Amino acid sequence: MGDRPLKVAILGCGVVGSQVVRLLEEQADDLAARVGRPVELAGVAVRRIDAPRDVELPAGLLTTDAEALVARDDVDLVVEVIGGIEPARTLILSALEHGASVVTANKALLAEDGPTLFEAAEKAGRDLYYEAAVAGAIPILRPLRESLAGDRVTRVLGIVNGTTNFILDKMDTSGAGFAEALEEAQDLGYAEADPTADVEGFDAAAKAAILASLAFHSRVTAADVHREGISDVTAADIASAREMGCVVKLLAICELRPGTDGPGGGDETVAVRVHPAMIPRSHPLASVREAYNAVFVESDAAGQLMFYGPGAGGAPTASAVMGDLVTVARNLVAGTRGVGESAYADRAVLPMGETRTRYHVGIDVDDRAGVLAAIAQAFAEHDVSIQTMRQDGRGDDAQLVLVSHGATDAQLSATVEHLRGMDIVRDVTSVMRVEGADDQ
Template identity: 85%
Template sequence: MEGQKPLKVAVLGCGVVGSQVVRLLDEQAGDIAARVGAPVEIAGVAVRRLDAPRDVDVPSDLLTTDALGLVSRDDVDLVVEVIGGIEPARSLILAALENGASVVTANKALLAEDGPTLYEAAEKAGRDLYFEAAVAGAIPILRPLRESLAGDKVTRVLGIVNGTTNYILDKMDTQGAGFEEALEEAQALGYAEADPTADVEGFDAAAKAAILASLAFHSRVTAADVHREGISDVTSGDVRSATDMGSVVKLLAIAELVSTGSTTGGGPAEPGVSVRVHPAMIPRTHPLASVREAFNAVFVESEAAGQLMFYGPGAGGAPTASAVLGDLVTVARNHRQGTRGVGESAYADRAVLPMGETRTRYHVAIDVDDRAGVLAAVATAFATHGVSIQTVRQEGRGDDAQLVVVSHEATDAQLSATVAELRDMDIVHDVTSVMRVEGTDE
């Protein structure tokens, strides 16, 4: 090993993740060298401020504020980008690839917004662009999707890919907390940021859903294609209602292959994909239901393998750095041998369906007059729009009553029309909750 020419890696960013990458590159140097077939040495670490406090000691001669200068150096073979955000990360990755370096990034926002630009640059440069850490932190999920399941046909991916929202929903479930209370607890513990919008409103999960869908279905899906609903409207009542039906509320990132069911063409409809993020009720017996606290998990269904689940920590400096370094070892081996790993695969070119065409089941809670004929009227409203009812539970509450309806599969458009009609009915006081039901066998 000593005789092998070292590979030089530029690390862009030395925050929570970058500092752990630097630490592990040092502590695991011997193992990494053995696994790559050559030593991997740090060429430099690009930071915003040279004198900022950090979690790791970096020799001062390695630190630089000139990130572009660093990735443009002749001796840099590999670049790790852990700055995050769109710019300057995009420009730096493009410059690194043009310069002949192979790149590992954890940047979900950039990949979900403008992945194809990066994939094409990597293709043109003949270099690797790996990004396991961009989805579900330390959990190996992208490599299994694009390599282990390459001989199979993935039909659905259901992911708990945001730890903040899973923590909040778990506290609402186990402690009966309201959303605001659970959010405050998550903030106090550092699981949620002061401005929790990106997590709570599903933006973070939507970026990951786009990446998962792209890989699972060999198609280009960007964050803008993802239907997104957050958890800030989830109430204690929803959570209790889920419990009553043996379910639990989770924020799911969903990517599934669906027959478009289009009736305009002649032959069988070409399958499209539905990609969405929203809270949903899943049965407590579903493997995802037992994912607690801030853990992440991705549940994958495929034709031959059946049901698989990948579980672990979805964030944090060391776990994310583990995923970055796993990629780095592969990319370094390839770089050394002058080969490339699996690049972008978008040959299937599937269309992303509008949310209105997405079919799923629904849990609808309706406050109604407590008198004869109400159930018949409500059932008629569902039937009018082609939404078949699986179960209805009626609870008297003094002058009025609550109906809880769980439907069979229907499109989002059918359900929306049903809810609009219900809201116009005199006997209906309010539609208090509409939530999708996922992870059931129908």
């Protein structure tokens, strides 16, 4: 490679790509000093040459032929920020095959087909880095992959979607319903016109799969992640959480579950889920407001760690891309590679029904003698212990609010179905998991 400049090709020049271009130009001298060689833009692949952009590009750098750009002999490093599965997968595989290292922000592709990309990078002897795929500017993947590589991570609990956190935060602070809070998020640009990927938990599930894969050295895909969104969360759920000293958050939860031999045994399993949950206001994640992200990591030696910051946006995400770019460029200059995929543990993913959780259940019941005993009996029949119960009477009917101790999700689900079939139960008005306590 000699002393020639490193050539970078960028796929996509939208919100993130345009910021990467800007940083490459503005920080050219610093980047050259940090990398040990100048870093130059080789080209930027876009869908339309004449589309309005946030950054001025030198003439001749824009192209609509992404396939030809990634296959160029002089391109050393490809940055993929177009998102989606195709053509991103084909372009990344082509880039690696033609000898370029890759930096990507594509959580959907990594969560669906990461192993294919990792194997291609291994075969090509090139790097594949993807810090920007989870939690925007927050450095969380590299600490899991490198800083904690000598430790045993047991749990990763995160708020990894800013849109849903903004909506739930507004519901908590203003008393608004879901639809009203979503509309405000859209007006402010925090939510897309079609918010499905965010509010139904698809975005968070992809990120949870990536986090679990790194934390537990096992291949986890988005299809392995139990996923529930926030569209059914009501103002009443938020109010009930407040009465319990809790707040509702959409959580990505990745846990290492002990096997029959106990912690560290060979038959440990991985549990990965995304769903709204009540957490105590004393929990560090409870104070994460608006569109911010945070990831809470627990490990044997380090204990509890918290990573917090802006989880989306052009400049914050570009910061993570640039961090990877510098690392990969340094590796190219030194003739080395970074850490590849670590999936040696090959742990199985535990079905959601076998995952231990706690439930908050709101029930409208007839207000008559024997109701409490009948409800308690329903819980007991499914081996679910009740931690707390309170009753609010309203004339002929009453509202019961119960919180269970830890039990399997299947037991708790069966209990709720049992309740719905009881004559004395008019409606099960609220069912939500409770996280962040010690008895799970």
